[in-house]
Amino acid sequence: MNLKIIRVTEDEAEIEFLDLGHTFLNVLKYSLLQDPHVESATYNIKHPMISNPIFYIKTKSKDPLKALQDASLRLKDEFEALLGLIRSKSEAIS
Secondary structure, three states: OEEEEEEEOOOEEEEEEEOOOHHHHHHHHHHHHOOOOEEEEEEEOOOOOOOOOEEEEEEOOOOHHHHHHHHHHHHHHHHHHHHHHHHHHHHHHO
16 A cells, blocks of 8 residues: 655645555545544545545544544454454354
Protein backbone atom coordinates (compact mmCIF):
# COMPACT_ATOMS: atom_id res chain seq x y z
CA MET A 1 0.00 0.00 0.00
CA ASN A 2 1.34 3.39 -0.95
CA LEU A 3 0.07 6.81 -0.08
CA LYS A 4 0.97 10.41 -0.66
CA ILE A 5 0.15 13.12 1.87
CA ILE A 6 -1.22 16.04 -0.11
CA ARG A 7 -2.01 18.48 2.70
CA VAL A 8 -2.00 18.46 6.49
CA THR A 9 -3.08 21.12 8.97
CA GLU A 10 -3.72 20.80 12.69
CA ASP A 11 -7.25 19.51 12.05
CA GLU A 12 -7.42 18.40 8.40
CA ALA A 13 -5.59 16.05 6.07
CA GLU A 14 -5.85 15.08 2.42
CA ILE A 15 -4.15 11.84 1.47
CA GLU A 16 -3.92 10.14 -1.91
CA PHE A 17 -4.05 6.36 -1.67
CA LEU A 18 -2.35 4.67 -4.58
CA ASP A 19 -3.91 1.51 -6.03
CA LEU A 20 -6.73 1.16 -3.49
CA GLY A 21 -10.46 1.18 -4.01
CA HIS A 22 -13.76 1.30 -2.22
CA THR A 23 -13.38 -1.96 -0.29
CA PHE A 24 -10.48 -0.85 1.91
CA LEU A 25 -11.37 2.83 2.02
CA ASN A 26 -14.91 2.18 3.27
CA VAL A 27 -13.54 0.11 6.14
CA LEU A 28 -10.97 2.81 6.94
CA LYS A 29 -13.64 5.51 6.83
CA TYR A 30 -15.83 3.49 9.20
CA SER A 31 -12.96 3.08 11.65
CA LEU A 32 -12.12 6.78 11.55
CA LEU A 33 -15.73 7.73 12.23
CA GLN A 34 -15.66 5.61 15.41
CA ASP A 35 -13.27 8.19 16.90
CA PRO A 36 -15.22 10.92 18.72
CA HIS A 37 -12.48 13.41 17.78
CA VAL A 38 -13.06 12.87 14.06
CA GLU A 39 -15.62 15.25 12.61
CA SER A 40 -15.64 13.79 9.10
CA ALA A 41 -13.87 11.20 7.03
CA THR A 42 -14.59 10.66 3.37
CA TYR A 43 -12.91 10.03 0.06
CA ASN A 44 -13.42 10.78 -3.59
CA ILE A 45 -12.41 8.88 -6.71
CA LYS A 46 -12.77 11.15 -9.73
CA HIS A 47 -12.58 8.28 -12.21
CA PRO A 48 -12.15 4.67 -11.02
CA MET A 49 -10.06 3.63 -14.03
CA ILE A 50 -7.56 6.50 -14.08
CA SER A 51 -7.68 8.24 -10.68
CA ASN A 52 -6.39 7.41 -7.24
CA PRO A 53 -8.73 8.04 -4.33
CA ILE A 54 -8.23 11.20 -2.28
CA PHE A 55 -9.10 10.67 1.38
CA TYR A 56 -10.16 13.64 3.50
CA ILE A 57 -10.09 13.73 7.32
CA LYS A 58 -11.32 16.58 9.53
CA THR A 59 -10.91 16.39 13.28
CA LYS A 60 -12.29 18.38 16.20
CA SER A 61 -9.35 18.20 18.59
CA LYS A 62 -6.83 15.69 17.29
CA ASP A 63 -4.02 15.55 14.78
CA PRO A 64 -5.61 14.02 11.67
CA LEU A 65 -2.62 11.77 10.99
CA LYS A 66 -2.81 10.49 14.58
CA ALA A 67 -6.50 9.78 14.00
CA LEU A 68 -5.58 7.84 10.86
CA GLN A 69 -2.94 5.89 12.78
CA ASP A 70 -5.40 5.09 15.59
CA ALA A 71 -8.05 3.95 13.09
CA SER A 72 -5.50 1.70 11.39
CA LEU A 73 -4.53 0.12 14.72
CA ARG A 74 -8.20 -0.50 15.55
CA LEU A 75 -8.64 -2.25 12.21
CA LYS A 76 -5.51 -4.31 12.79
CA ASP A 77 -6.87 -5.47 16.16
CA GLU A 78 -10.29 -6.28 14.68
CA PHE A 79 -8.80 -8.30 11.81
CA GLU A 80 -6.47 -10.17 14.16
CA ALA A 81 -9.47 -11.07 16.34
CA LEU A 82 -11.38 -12.23 13.26
CA LEU A 83 -8.42 -14.31 12.10
CA GLY A 84 -8.17 -15.91 15.54
CA LEU A 85 -11.87 -16.74 15.49
CA ILE A 86 -11.64 -18.27 12.01
CA ARG A 87 -8.62 -20.35 13.05
CA SER A 88 -10.31 -21.65 16.20
CA LYS A 89 -13.48 -22.56 14.29
CA SER A 90 -11.55 -24.29 11.51
CA GLU A 91 -9.55 -26.31 14.07
CA ALA A 92 -12.80 -27.38 15.73
CA ILE A 93 -14.06 -28.67 12.36
CA SER A 94 -10.88 -30.61 11.59
